[in-house]
Structures are given as structure tokens and as C-alpha cells.
Amino acid sequence: NAGVTQTPKFQVLKTGQSMTLQCAQDMNHEYMSWYRQDPGMGLRLIHYSVGAGITDQGEVPNGYNVSRSTTEDFPLRLLSAAPSQTSVYFCASSPGTGGWETQYFGPGTRLLVL
Amino acid sequence: AQTVTQSQPEMSVQEAETVTLSCTYDTSESDYYLFWYKQPPSRQMILVIRQEAYKQQNATENRFSVNFQKAAKSFSLKISDSQLGDAAMYFCAYRVDTGNQFYFGTGTSLTVIP
Numbered sequence: 001n002a003g004v005t006q007t008p009k010f011q012v013l014k015t016g017q018s019m020t021l022q023c024a025q026d027m028n029h030e031y032m033s034w035y036r037q038d039p040g041m042g043l044r045l046i047h048y049s050v051g052a053g054i055t056d057q058g059e060v061p062n063g064y065n066v067s068r069s070t071t072e073d074f075p076l077r078l079l080s081a082a083p084s085q086t087s088v089y090f091c092a093s094s095p096g097t098g099g100w101e102t103q104y105f106g107p108g109t110r111l112l113v114l
Numbered sequence: 115a116q117t118v119t120q121s122q123p124e125m126s127v128q129e130a131e132t133v134t135l136s137c138t139y140d141t142s143e144s145d146y147y148l149f150w151y152k153q154p155p156s157r158q159m160i161l162v163i164r165q166e167a168y169k170q171q172n173a174t175e176n177r178f179s180v181n182f183q184k185a186a187k188s189f190s191l192k193i194s195d196s197q198l199g200d201a202a203m204y205f206c207a208y209r210v211d212t213g214n215q216f217y218f219g220t221g222t223s224l225t226v227i228p
Contacts, residue, residue, distance in 0.1 A: 031214070042118075042205060042218040050214060058215060090159065099147045099211035100166065105159035 001026050004106035006091050012112045013081040021076040021109050023091030031094045031101065032074040036060065036087040037108075043090065049074055050097050081113045118208050120219035127196045128227050134181075135191045135222045137206030145211035148182070148189045153221070154202040162204070165189065193224075201226045 007022045025032065033048035045058030049068040063085060065077040074093075078085060088110050092103040117140045127133035139148070150162040165173045165182050172180050177197075181190045193200055206219040 033216075035218075040123075040220055042120075042220040043207075043216075044218070045215050048214055056214065088157065092159070097214055099145070099209050100164070102149065102161045102164060103159075103216065108157045 006106035010110045017081050023074045025093040029093035033092050034076045035090045083113045086113045118217050118219040122222045124223045126225040132194045137189045139208050143210050147209050149207040150191045151205045152202045
């Protein structure tokens with residue numbers, strides 16, 4: 001199993017550009033989520049999904065869209081990038097939605113918005 | 115709102131010694147789970163240990179153990195016989211049993227001195 005994969009590893013955008021961060025998992029996990037990590041802020045939840053066709057907002061959803069058309073994929077879209085979205089983005093998945101379920105993280109995508 | 119606080123931005127420990135990282139959390143829930151994640155320089159998030167709130171016994175995983183004080187809402191991580199490979203950022207996290215969101219602290223950067 002490849003686990004959780006993310007592409008690209010690093011991206012530079014100009015303000016106003018759009019892009020999609022890709023996330024895929026091959027473990028047949030129900031739950032997938034996106035976090036952003038900023039210095040001194042820890043990880044903050046952007047959006048999550050409890051199954052194909054079901055998504056919901058996390059703590060910091062503004063400026064981001066998600067969809068979950070398959071169990072495997074959970075892309076994160078930035079419609080109009082802003083410098084405040086410069087961050088490291090992590091995708092994670094877990095087998096189910098029970099509280100005990102731990103999350104498996106991807107390697108992260110570093111995004112720089114100029 | 116659930117919050118997780120790590121009051122030690124940085125810690126250091128001599129190789130082979132013991133170090134304790136602090137974490138407190140705020141919640142009105144009775145059923146929840148607590149986690150410690152390690153993030154080495156590679157940025158990959160790795161689960162270290164987890165604890166169910168309904169269990170009084172503290173969790174242990176080899177050299178890693180926790181001191182869980184439910185009444186005080188405290189969840190500290192003890193690393194015994196510290197090794198150079200333990201150097202990393204450590205994040206405390208919280209999840210409600212019926213909830214879909216993880217809440218992370220801001221992290222503690224651990225340096226291991228040879």
C-alpha cells in the first residue's frame with residue numbers, strides 16, 4: 001500500500017490563481033481530511049469527509065472547496081489564492097469515524113502564494 | 115469549543131535521559147480520545163501513543179508513556195531513555211468519541227543533545 005499520497009510536494013502561486021491539491025489513499029478509508037499547518041498554530045482542520053459524496057467544514061474552511069466523488073480521492077481546491085493561504089497542507093485518512101480511529105497522514109504539500 | 119494547549123514551545127533533553135512534554139485541553143465532553151503525534155524534520159506525522167478518556171490506566175508504548183489526569187484535563191507525554199531519533203515536533207491532539215474533528219495543540223519542539 002502506498003498509504004496517503006499528496007501532489008504536488010511544493011507549489012508557488014500568484015495571488016488570484018487557482019489550483020487543486022491532490023490527495024489519494026489506497027486503504028479504503030472512510031474518513032479523509034485536510035489540515036493546514038502554520039508556525040505557532042499547530043494543525044487546523046479545513047474540510048473533512050466521512051464517505052464518498054459527503055463533506056463538511058472544519059475550523060478554517062474559507063477560501064477552500066472540496067469534493068469526494070470516490071472513496072480514494074479527496075482534492076482540495078483553492079479558487080483564488082491569497083498570501084494568507086501560504087502554508088503546509090496535510091491530507092489524512094482513517095478507517096472510520098470512531099473516536100478511537102487514528103489518522104494516517106500524507107507527506108504534505110508546501111504552498112507559497114506571492 | 116474544544117482547545118488543546120501545549121505550553122512548552124521548545125524542550126531539550128540529554129540523550130538517555132527522560133523528558134516530559136505537557137498538554138492540557140478544555141472540553142465539556144465525557145467520552146473522548148487523546149493522541150500524541152510526532153513530526154520529524156521529514157514533516158511526516160506519526161502516531162506515538164493514544165489514550166481513551168474512560169480508561170484510568172495510563173497508556174504505554176515502549177519508551178513512551180502518558181500521565182493522564184482526567185479531572186485536571188492534563189495529558190503529558192513522558193519519553194524515557196531519549197534517543198537522537200526522538201528529536202522532532204510533538205503535537206497533542208483531542209477527538210470526541212462521536213465527533214469528526216481532531217483538535218491539535220501548537221506543538222513542542224524537542225531537541226535531543228548527544
